Amino acid sequence: DTGVSQDPRHKITKRGQNVTFRCDPISEHNRLYWYRQTLGQGPEFLTYFQNEAQLEKSRLLSDRFSAERPKGSFSTLEIQRTEQGDSAMYLCASSLLGTGFLGGYTFGSGTRLTVV
């Protein structure tokens, strides 16, 4: 297993365009998390899935953001009508249910979004 993969690594888009990011978790992990990180700050939680069910969404996840995890495998995060304030690193993490509080989170390297 190669860990958590995120694609693309970098994305530059014009304001108002839609973008979609993909995350492939560790295969046996049933939990998948999305975080956003701006410069100088720690990652901020956006949402998480258990299998294909989206169980929690942060208030940071505005109506322009949508995440899916069809079939409980990979996940996509879409941002519609991007704004300059959406520029950030978007991180994905996965874990196995019941191991998170024992250090079981694995993060991907992130997708860096720049909105111009």
Add this chain to the structure above:
Amino acid sequence: DAKTTQPNSMESNEEEPVHLPCNHSTISGTDYIHWYRQLPSQGPEYVIHGLTSNVNNRMASLAIAEDRKSSTLILHRATLRDAAVYYCILTRGGSQGNLIFGKGTKLSVKP
């Protein structure tokens, strides 16, 4: 969730030990203490965790105060590759929620 307090930044010399402190005065009895670190342009990676007793692994050691209101991450011999932001995070035992990150401590290692 209980909050943690860490210094914004620390400096170390290569091959010297580094002690990274974390205060968590409102920790509850079932909270685990975790440390993650984030190398430049990478996602966070797990370093170590503990509940009450001191812990050692191949990456670091975790020293937990007797009253559990503070802890220290110890890197025994800092290398240039240890330059990163180190996050101290509390998670409730048995919880299934997400990690809540603060700003962490940015560690610089000088050759």
